[in-house]
Amino acid sequence: MEKKYAVILIRGRIGMSHDKKKTLDLLGLYRKNYCVIIPATKEYEGMLRKVKDYVTWGEIKPEVEKKLIEKRQEIDKKKNKPKKFYRLAPPIGGFERKGIKKPYTIGGALGYRGEAINDLIERMLR
Numbered sequence: 001m002e003k004k005y006a007v008i009l010i011r012g013r014i015g016m017s018h019d020k021k022k023t024l025d026l027l028g029l030y031r032k033n034y035c036v037i038i039p040a041t042k043e044y045e046g047m048l049r050k051v052k053d054y055v056t057w058g059e060i061k062p063e064v065e066k067k068l069i070e071k072r073q074e075i076d077k078k079k080n081k082p083k084k085f086y087r088l089a090p091p092i093g094g095f096e097r098k099g100i101k102k103p104y105t106i107g108g109a110l111g112y113r114g115e116a117i118n119d120l121i122e123r124m125l126r
Helices: 018-027 042-050 062-071 114-124
Strands: 004-009 034-039 055-059
Touching: 004 042, 004 062, 004 114, 018 042, 034 062, 055 114, 062 114
Parallel strands: none
Antiparallel strands: 004 034, 004 055
């Protein structure tokens, strides 16, 4: 089975440079608390490194991915296709202790978090 990343936009786009906004557009992240699932390739990993100060990501488990798919039943009315992003609520209990401006490695919410992304998604599903 192919490894996939779940990517969640934590911080807003106000004041962000144009190239980082373009990268988020290519990922399909348009608003805070949006989540996308992408394959773990070198190209996507480069994009994630570029916007690491605004997103968090990690390997998603298949059962959590199933919950996301069941939760979302939105259809893009113009194209009659399912949308590529998932709308999530803010996490129950909040983000990590040091907030949304620090990396996950030192107790914040940003950057790579590995398997811990599944716990965050569970807290954001309502």
